[in-house]
Amino acid sequence: MSSGSAIRGSRVGSSPMRPDERTEPAPRRQVTYFCSAGHDSIIWFAAEAAIPETWDCPRCGQPAGLDSSNPPGRARTxxxxxxxxxxxxxxxxxxxxxxxxxxxxxxxxxxxx
Missing domain, CATH: 1.20.5 (Single alpha-helices involved in coiled-coils or other helix-helix interfaces)
Known part of the structure; x- marks a missing residue:
């Protein structure tokens, strides 16, 4: 016998089958970070969120900064x-x-x- 609280036919965290016409996504902005390996990463933040100066590059894991001409140096391991x-x-x-x-x-x- 199955539990009465289970939701059948969907998984936890799944999105709805079609977007709801009555809602719209929260305002957000994209920020581009540049690492010393030459990667540029586009990260989306909420419009009112504070933007960090550095972000870990998703490709190589090194620190990435906002200035494309002067990215932060490689992290010392x-x-x-x-x-x-x-x-x-x-x-x-x-x-x-x-x-x-x-x-x-x-x-x-x-x-x-």
Missing amino acids: EPYKSHLAYVKERRSEEDAAAILAEALAKVRQRRGE
Whole structure:
């Protein structure tokens, strides 16, 4: 038996089969952003929305700006850091040795050594 609240024959978020004659879309404006790779992206915003200075390029992911003659530079990617690199940023060698000695002492105590 199906639920009485289910809407049959449509999916969530689907648009109506035909546009309603009594409605009109909200006013909007298009803004063109330019990235350093030479891509230009047209983004639509609501007419009253604040326009951001930069936008991520949908093609390459780099920052794009409003000025076609002076697009923002490529984003600097941070190198991958392992878990050990983050631990070494937080702890000194002396701290690490003390923590290791404490952990080894607990293990030896449990084993009865």
